[in-house]
Amino acid sequence: MKLRLTSYVMLLLLILATGTTVFAKPTAPPAYERMEVLITMRDGVKLNTVIFTIPNSSEPLPFLFLRTPYGVSGYPSPNEMMSTKEMANEGYIFVFQDIRGRYKSEGKFEMMRFTRDKSKPGAIDESTDTYDTIEWLLKNIKGNNGKVGMFGVSYNAWTAMQGAVDPHPALKAISEEATPADMYLGDDFHHNGAFRLSYGFEYAFREEISKTDSAFPFTKLDTYEWYLQLGALSNVNKKHFYNKIPSWNNFVNHPDYDDFWKKQALAYRLDYPRVAVLHTAGWWDQEDFYGPLKAYELLEKRDSSHRNYFVAGPWNHGGWARGDGKTLGKIRFDQPTSEQYRAEIQAPWFAWHLKGKGDGKFPEARTFQTGSNTWQSYNSWPPQQAKATNLYMHPDGKLSFTKPAGGEQAFDAYVSDPANPVPYRPRPIVPTYSATSTWRTWLVDDQRFVHHRPDVLTWETEALEEEITITGEVFAKLFASTTGSDADWIVKLIDVYPDHFPEEPLMSGYQLMISNDVFRGRYRQSFEKPTALQPGKVNNFTIDLHAANHVFKKGHKIMVQVQSTWFPIIDRNPQTFVPNIFEAKDSDYKKATHKIFRSASFPSHIQLPLVK
Template identity: 70%
Template sequence: MKPSARLLALPVFELIFACAFVLCALFSHAQTSVPETRYDRREVLITMRDGVRLNTVIFTPKTAGKPLPFLFRRTPYGVSKAPFPDQSSYTQFMADEGYIFVAQDIRGRYKSEGTFEMQRFSRNPADPKAIDESTDTYDTIEWLLKTIPNNNGNVGMYGTSYDAWTSVMGALDPHPALKAISEHATPADMWIGDDFHHQGAFRLSYGFEYAFMEEAAKTDTLFPFSTYDTYDWYLKLGSLANVNKKHFLGKLPAWNDFAKHPNYDQFWQKQALAARLGRPKVAIQHVAGWWDQEDFYGPIKAYQIWEKGDAKQQNHLIVGPWNHGGWARGDGRKLGNISFDTTTSLTFRQSMLAPWFAYHLKGKGDGKFAEVTTFQTGTNRWKTYSQWPPTSAVKRNLYFRANGRLSFDKPTDASGADRYVSDPAHPVPYRPRPIEETYGPGSRWYTWLTEDQRFVHNRPDVLTWETEPLTEEVTVTGTLLARLFAATTGSDADWVVKLIDVYPERYPKEPHMAGYQFMVANDVLRGRFHRSFEKPQPLQPNKTERFTIDLHSLDHVFRKGHRIMVQVQSTWFPIIDRNPQRYVPNIFEAADADFQKATHTIFRSAAHPSHLELNIVD
C-alpha cells in the first residue's frame, strides 16, 4: 500500500526527493519567483452524510473555457502540500488536457475529521446511516458537482497504492457521475499477496513500520530505530510477541489485527477485494509494475476478479517494468541497474493514462484500448494481448537436476536430493546489508527486487540450480508456479523461490552487468499452509510433501547466451518474519525458545521431481 502521499500523486515517502527536485528547478529558472501555474487553488472541508468533514484541495484552471470534468484522488498521506497539477510528472499530461483536480484526506488522516481505519470494511447497505470509503466518495462527488462551477458532470478517479484502493472503493457503489477510474497498484488481498503477507508469511519489516507510520499519529511518522541496519534491530527483537510487550503496547489497531489473525480467516477474507467486487460498474484501467515491491499482486488480481463479470468490455490491464509508483515519476528508462531502452513511464502517462480519461470524461479519441498491455522485458518492447494470461503459451516444466543444473528434461533417477540447514538465528537477508528503514533516509527499498542476487549465491542455506547458456531465446509469458517436493526435520518451514535471469559473463553492451543475477519472479509460502490457508497444520518431520508456491506472472524473454537460474531458501529477513521451524499455533505468540535449526531437503528424482511450471511462447 505504502506512503503514496504525493506531490499530487508522488508517494509521500518520496516527498523529500520531489521537493528537492522542484527546488532545484526553481533555482535554475528563477531564484526568487514561484513557477507559473495554470491553476487556482482552494482548500475546503466537505461535510459527509454523518457530519464528519473531510479536508479537500481543489485545483481549478484559471482559464477553463468549456466546462471540465473532475479528476479525483483520495489518500491517507496528506493533500495540503500537493503541488499544482501542471507541476507534477504524474498529472502533467492530464493537466495539459484540462481538468479540475481534487485531492482529499480520508477520514482520520491529516486535516480530515473522523477516525482512520486501515482499509475500512464496506458498510452494511441495509443501514442508511452506515459509512465507508464508497459513501465518502459519493458524498464528495455530489458536493463537487453542486458547488464547483463550470464542470461538465463527469468524474474520474486515479491514484497509486492506498489511493488506488480508495478509487476501487469509489467504484463499488459509484455516483452516477463517476465514469472511469485508473487504479495503480491497488492492494487486493493483504494476506495472500500484497503488503502485509505473502501466502501466509508475514511481511515483518513492512507491516511493523507501516502500522507505526499510519497509526502512531495522525500524520506519517517513522519509527525511531536505534540502529541504521534494521536487520540487526529486528534480529535482536526476537519473537513477534515482543512487539507489543516492548514497543506498541497494544495501541496500534493494525498490529493487533496482525497478531489476532495469523491465518486466512474471515477478517482477511472480508477485507479482500474478492469479497467486495461484483461486475464492473465504471470503466477501469488497472496498472501494475513487474518489480512493485509492495502491491504487484493486487492490480492483476483485481483485473482478474472484475474480468469475470465484464460484459461491457470496460476492464483493462497494463503492466510495465516499474517499482511501486514508478509509472508516476521519471521517464522509466531504468530501474536500479536494469535498463529498458525506452521511456516506459513517460509512454504510460502520455499514451495510456491521459487518453484513458480524455475518452471517458471528454469523449476524445476512439476508445479502442487494448484489453491487456504489458512491457515484455528482455526484448524491452510493449505487447498487447486479448486476455491475461494469454492462451497462446504452452506449459513446460523446468526441473531441478543433479549438480545444480536445471533442465526441461524430467529426471529419471530413482533418488536425488539437495539439503541445507536453515537457522533462524542467522537468517538470509532479503537484500544486501545494511537494510535501511523502509522509508528512512538513504533507503534502497525501492529497487531491491532488481538487485544482483550474487550477494547470497553459494551461501550454504541457499540452494541454486541453473541451465547451461541458452542456445535460443526462452519466452515466459503468463502465470508460473514452483512445485517443490520437500521435507524438513522441523514441524514448519518457509519456502522462498526465486526465478533469475543470469547475464553472460561477457556483456559488452553494459560491461558492469556481466554475470548479473536478475530476479524476474519470486515469492514465499509458509509451509503450514500448504494444504489450507484457513486451517494450518504442522508438517510431519522428515515426511516428503508437495508444496506449490505461486510466483504469479511475468512477460520476460531469457535471451540467447543467458542462463536461467532458480534459488530456494527458507529465510528472507527481515521482509519476512522468521519461522520458528517448530510449529506453534500462532507465530505472533511464539517464545524465543521455539526457534530452532532445521535441515530442509529438496527432492529431484523421478518420483519427486521438483520443478517450475512455466508458460512458454514459441
C-alpha cells in the same frame, strides 16, 4: 533582400499548402486556481479537500479525483506534478482529499476500512465518503461536465476502487495503479500466509501512531540486526507497541485467513466492473504487485461490458508515476517507459471516458516485455498462446526441460537457522522509509549477494542457445521435506547475464530476479486452518510466482534459487509448529534441515508460460 523575401514567401506558401506547423508555438498549459475546503459527509464528519480549477476554461470540464491517507495540503498545481502533468495539460478539475482521520480531515482513521453494514442507516465507509464528495463537487464547483474519474497509486488506488463499490452515477472511469487486493494472500502485509515483518511493522507504526506519517525510532542503522535482536514476534507489544497500534493487534489476533482478511479483500467488496477500470502493475513492485493482477482477474470474470483493462511495465511501486522509466536500479529499458505510460496510456484513457476524445480503442492488455524491451499488446491476460512448460531441478545444480529419472531419494538439502537468516537485500538494511533506503529497488538487486550461501540452493541451465520468452503465470512446484514441523519456501526465478557482457561490462554475471515469492508450509492444505508438517514426510507445495513477460536472451542462463528465510521482509518461521507465530516464544525458533527432491517420483520444477 529580394531573394530572402521570395524564399520566405515560398516557405509560407508551402506551410499553407501542407498544413505544416513549423511556426506554431506549443499550447500553454492551463492556469489552475487552488482552493481548500472542508466537505461534510453524511454523518457530519468534514474531510479536507484541495481543488484545482481552470476559471476561464472554454468548455465544461470533468473531475479527476484522488483520495489519500498521505496528506494533500502541500500538493502543487497538477501541471507541476510529474504524475498528473499530461492529464493536467489536457484540462481537468483536480480534486485531492485527505481520507478520514488523516492529516486535516476529521473522524477516525481505520486501515483498509471495512465495507459498511448497509442495513444500518447512516453507516459510512470509503465508498460513501467518495459518493458524498462527488455529490458536493457536482453541486458546488462551477464549469463541470458531470463526469468524474478516479486515480491513484497504492493506498490511493485502493480508495479509488472503493469508489466503485457503490459508485456515484457520475463516476465513469478509474485508473487504479497498484491497488492492494488481498492483504493476506499477496499484498503489503502477507504473502501466502507469511508475514511481511519489516513492512508491516514500520507501515503500521507510520500510519497509526499519529494523524501524520511518523517513522519508528530504530536504534540501529541496520534493521536486520535490530529485528534479529527483537527476537520472537511476541516481543513487539511487550517492548514497543504496548497494544496501541490497531493494525499490529489485528496481525496478532488474525494470524490465519479468517473473515477479517476475507472481508477486507476486494473479492468480498467488488465482483464486477461497475465503471471502466484500468489496472496498472509494475513487474518489480516491492509492495503491491499481486493486487492489480488479482483485481483485473477478479473483475474480468464478469466483464460483459468490456470495461476492464490491464497494463504492466518495468517499474517498481509507483514507478510509472515518476521519472522517465528508462532504468530501474542497474537495469536499462532503452526507452522512457514511465513517460510513455502517462502520455500514451493513462491520459488517453481519461480523455476518452471523461471527454469523448480519441477512438476508445484500447488493447485488453498492454505489457512491457523485459529482456526484449518492447511493448506488447494482447487480447487477453494471460495470453492464450502461452504454453505451460516445466523446467526441472537436476543433480549438480542443473536445470533442464527434461524430467529427472533418479530414484525417490534424489534431493538437495540445506540447514535453515532462524538465528542466521538470509537477508532479503544487501546489508545494511536501513529503515524502509529512510532517505538512504534501497527498498524501492531491492527486487532488481543482483542475487549474487546470497549465491553460494549454504542455506540457499541454486540450479541453473547451460547458456541458452536461443531466446526463451515467457508471458503469463509462473509457478514453482516443490517436493520438499523438513526435520521440523513447519517451514517457509522462498523461490526465485532469475535471469543470469553472461560472464562476459561487453555491451554493459558492469552487468557481467548479474543475477536478476524475474519472479519470486514465499509460501508458509503450514498452509499447504488451507490458509484458514494451518497444520503442522510431519517431520521427514515429502509434501508437494505449489507456489504462485505471479506473472511475467520476459525474454531470456541467447547466451544468458535461467536460474532458480530456493531458501527458507528472507529477513526481515518476511518474519522468521520458528520451524516448530505453534498455533500462532505472533505468540511464539524465543525458544520455539530452531534449526531444521530441509530437502528439495528432484526425482522421477518427486520432480521439483518451475512451470513457465513459454511463447514461441
